Amino acid sequence: MIFKKEILAAFMIITAVGLRAQKAVPVYLDDSRQIEERVQDALSRMTVAEKIGIIHAQSKFSSPGVQRLGIPGIWCTDGPHGIRPDVLWDEWEQAGATNDSCVAFPALTCLAATWNPEMSKIYGESIGEEARYRNKNVLLGPGVNIYRTPLNGRNFEYMGEDPYLTSQMVVPYIQGVQGNGVAACVKHYALNNQEADRDHINVLVDDRALHEIYLPGFKAAVKDGGAWSIMPGYNKYNGEHACENPTLLLDILKGDWGFDGVAISDWGAVHNTDKVAQNGLDMEFGSWTNGLNWGASNAYDDYYLAKPYEKLILEGKLPMKDLDDKAARVLRLIMRTEMNRNRPYGSLNSDEHYAAARRIGGEGIVLLKNDNKVLPIATGTKKILVVGENAIKMMTVGGGSSSLKVQRETLPLDGIKKAAAAKGIDVVYERGYVGDVSGEYNGVKTGQDLSENRSADQLIADAVNAAKDADMVIFIGGLNKSDHQDAEGVDRSDFSLPYQQDKVIEALAAANPNIVVVNLTGNAYSMPWIDKVPGIVQGWYIGSESGNAIADVLFGDVNPSGKLPMTFAKSLTDYAAHATGDTEMYPGVDGDVKYKEGLDIGYRYTDKLKKDRINYAFGHGLSYTTFKIGQPVASSKSYDGNGTITVTIPVTNTGEVNGSEVVQLYVRDEKSSVYRPYKELKAFGKVNLAPGETTDLHLTLDKDAFAFYNPTTNMWTVEPGKFQLLIGNSSDNIGYKLPIDMTKSLSWKD
Ligand code: BGC
Numbered sequence: 001m002i003f004k005k006e007i008l009a010a011f012m013i014i015t016a017v018g019l020r021a022q023k024a025v026p027v028y029l030d031d032s033r034q035i036e037e038r039v040q041d042a043l044s045r046m047t048v049a050e051k052i053g054i055i056h057a058q059s060k061f062s063s064p065g066v067q068r069l070g071i072p073g074i075w076c077t078d079g080p081h082g083i084r085p086d087v088l089w090d091e092w093e094q095a096g097a098t099n100d101s102c103v104a105f106p107a108l109t110c111l112a113a114t115w116n117p118e119m120s121k122i123y124g125e126s127i128g129e130e131a132r133y134r135n136k137n138v139l140l141g142p143g144v145n146i147y148r149t150p151l152n153g154r155n156f157e158y159m160g161e162d163p164y165l166t167s168q169m170v171v172p173y174i175q176g177v178q179g180n181g182v183a184a185c186v187k188h189y190a191l192n193n194q195e196a197d198r199d200h201i202n203v204l205v206d207d208r209a210l211h212e213i214y215l216p217g218f219k220a221a222v223k224d225g226g227a228w229s230i231m232p233g234y235n236k237y238n239g240e241h242a243c244e245n246p247t248l249l250l251d252i253l254k255g256d257w258g259f260d261g262v263a264i265s266d267w268g269a270v271h272n273t274d275k276v277a278q279n280g281l282d283m284e285f286g287s288w289t290n291g292l293n294w295g296a297s298n299a300y301d302d303y304y305l306a307k308p309y310e311k312l313i314l315e316g317k318l319p320m321k322d323l324d325d326k327a328a329r330v331l332r333l334i335m336r337t338e339m340n341r342n343r344p345y346g347s348l349n350s351d352e353h354y355a356a357a358r359r360i361g362g363e364g365i366v367l368l369k370n371d372n373k374v375l376p377i378a379t380g381t382k383k384i385l386v387v388g389e390n391a392i393k394m395m396t397v398g399g400g401s402s403s404l405k406v407q408r409e410t411l412p413l414d415g416i417k418k419a420a421a422a423k424g425i426d427v428v429y430e431r432g433y434v435g436d437v438s439g440e441y442n443g444v445k446t447g448q449d450l451s452e453n454r455s456a457d458q459l460i461a462d463a464v465n466a467a468k469d470a471d472m473v474i475f476i477g478g479l480n481k482s483d484h485q486d487a488e489g490v491d492r493s494d495f496s497l498p499y500q501q502d503k504v505i506e507a508l509a510a511a512n513p514n515i516v517v518v519n520l521t522g523n524a525y526s527m528p529w530i531d532k533v534p535g536i537v538q539g540w541y542i543g544s545e546s547g548n549a550i551a552d553v554l555f556g557d558v559n560p561s562g563k564l565p566m567t568f569a570k571s572l573t574d575y576a577a578h579a580t581g582d583t584e585m586y587p588g589v590d591g592d593v594k595y596k597e598g599l600d601i602g603y604r605y606t607d608k609l610k611k612d613r614i615n616y617a618f619g620h621g622l623s624y625t626t627f628k629i630g631q632p633v634a635s636s637k638s639y640d641g642n643g644t645i646t647v648t649i650p651v652t653n654t655g656e657v658n659g660s661e662v663v664q665l666y667v668r669d670e671k672s673s674v675y676r677p678y679k680e681l682k683a684f685g686k687v688n689l690a691p692g693e694t695t696d697l698h699l700t701l702d703k704d705a706f707a708f709y710n711p712t713t714n715m716w717t718v719e720p721g722k723f724q725l726l727i728g729n730s731s732d733n734i735g736y737k738l739p740i741d742m743t744k745s746l747s748w749k750d
Pocket of ligand 1: 078079140187266267401
């Protein structure tokens with residue numbers, strides 16, 4: 001009996017303690033509750049000062065939580081290709097940590113070139129794990145601004161010229177990141193398509209181009225990817241800065257798309273308390289200000305959304321509801337990330353992350369030209385000459401905020417040497433030209449000594465001599481991450497390769513016709529030597545595994561399957577923004593840049609030109625095997641907009657090695673009451689096939705595939721009539737045209 005009594009007493013104590021404990025846990029800390037309930041509970045306990053406290057920065061990359069309530073703050077990190085090293089509290093310089101090196105993943109242009117959403121998933125999961133391990137809860141990426149001009153210095157951080165491809169690729173990246181309890185911050189919302197005058201340039205664009213070209217990537221990120229944060233950029237749209245723009249933030253993002261996350265200003269992109277308080281921005285970062293004095297230190301209290309905002313709230317001049325909304329969004333983000341106790345722990349510099357970087361890199365490399373099967377490198381090759389600065393230059397340091405401090409980076413020359421050694425091939429190297437010998441960004445040093453004493457002529461002469469003595473020449477050049485190349489803050493100054501590389505390539509081709517040109521860039525460029533070289537490879541910036549991924553493709557261990565995510569036109573004037581040399585269209589006049597070309601971006605424009613105006617089309621990319629795309633069959637010949645249409649396409653590997661092909665489906669409206677581009681990408685799929693194997697690829701279309709944005713009604717609109725489905729393996733290689741009748745007229749809101 002006594003025993004039973006003791007048990008009962010103990011039970012009562014435990015229950016009482018349990019009840020007390022349960023009662024004592026405030027709702028906002030109880031993660032078995034719905035997040036909304038927790039957010040509202042936390043908000044109801046906060047003072048105005050605490051609400052103000054959480055909506056602006058306290059250091060270069062962090063914001064405070066609410067200490068009194070035990071709510072942690074936010075730590076952001078760039079993004080988008082790897083986790084940036086830690087900087088000092090109030091400086092861009094390195095904090096000097098020894099545990100903040102990372103794996104650099106391929107640049108987003110390379111990811112887009114895989115045309116494989118599965119690669120985006122792996123990318124997002126891997127980079128999300130690195131962010132999580134480093135205790136960052138907002139990753140400043142991915143970037144989805146559209147490739148309007150090849151001069152844009154930041155194109156390498158984005159996913160190319162097509163809104164559909166960008167939309168498909170961005171969603172799995174975000175989901176992969178956020179699966180780690182780390183918020184993706186999609187940038188730079190919106191119309192940040194050039195770096196020239198980026199802080200103030202005012203973009204004037206028509207509504208169709210806005211909705212059909214420039215917004216779909218962001219819309220997909222928000223509606224399909226469920227992004228927890230977004231970064232309004234530096235530029236203006238229709239006279240208002242993006243961070244203060246009610247159309248972009250209130251009407252479209254939070255209204256039409258129902259965004260429930262946090263709009264985080266780009267660093268220093270806020271200009272006015274009244275506007276930023278009321279027009280939809282939620283958090284302010286990076287202002288260099290105590291009232292716009294450049295360089296004031298620890299000026300966080302003077303931020304537009306700090307004391308100045310608090311004062312206006314306390315004086316009753318600005319409504320509390322807007323502050324509550326901002327604070328609630330920030331709390332929601334904290335609960336989704338830092339206060340989510342179920343999130344995984346992450347990992348850093350793991351073998352899996354290197355493997356992911358190498359795989360994505362290999363799959364994104366694009367084989368542009370391969371005459372006489374110059375690639376893969378033939379068995380029997382005895383000696384390879386590698387020429388070019390980009391073969392020996394670390395490319396992960398520099399370029400702006402995406403600069404990284406890598407744990408390791410395999411350089412192209414080293415990757416090639418390693419693979420060649422395994423096959424008994426000798427590799428010799430010649431510089432060929434000198435480009436950018438610097439190797440430091442914000443205190444991260446490559447440690448490379450790239451100094452060179454030979455004259456430009458001597459460098460070419462030495463390379464040419466060595467070329468005569470080699471079985472094969474591999475030129476590795478392109479752009480780099482220094483100013484006016486692929487770099488943040490400034491645009492390129494012209495379309496050609498710098499440092500007289502054209503001259504070097506021509507001299508090498510004359511000395512040894514067995515030459516392959518591999519260019520590492522985030523942008524298209526002119527190729528005056530295109531007919532003089534049998535092999536051209538687009539290598540992008542691949543990050544830590546650059547050398548290995550390039551060697552994998554050159555030696556045939558990976559069969560290339562990348563496709564261009566942007567048009568490689570012949571000259572700058574073959575891009576609509578530059579077609580007439582109108583400076584109002586680029587870089588802008590008196591602060592305005594006018595997107596007069598409307599929808600005609602990339603192939604939408606070059607489809608109107610003679611074929612010889614492009615070097616390599618959007619969607620182009622070769623393989624070491626061959627494919628046959630068989631007769632596609634649509635599930636129906638007419639469509640009323642209900643449900644979906646499926647197109648079944650048999651694809652056969654008709655060559656001798658395993659390989660992957662990307663089948664692309666473009667929709668063409670034969671007759672429309674408004675201008676429509678000749679064709680637009682609306683579906684694609686990638687299949688991997690063994691030699692001789694055939695598989696059916698199924699591509700699905702819904703009503704979105706046939707719609708245009710009607711600026712009069714602000715509705716997506718489909719007009720009845722004849723359409724065509726154009727199917728091929730590149731935008732300039734369409735093998736099939738299937739007619740399809742739209743039987744109804746449709747319209748709907750976002
Ligand atoms: C860039 C952003 C970046 C931020 C923080 C800005 O200058 O435009 O992309 O995330 O700095 O480094």
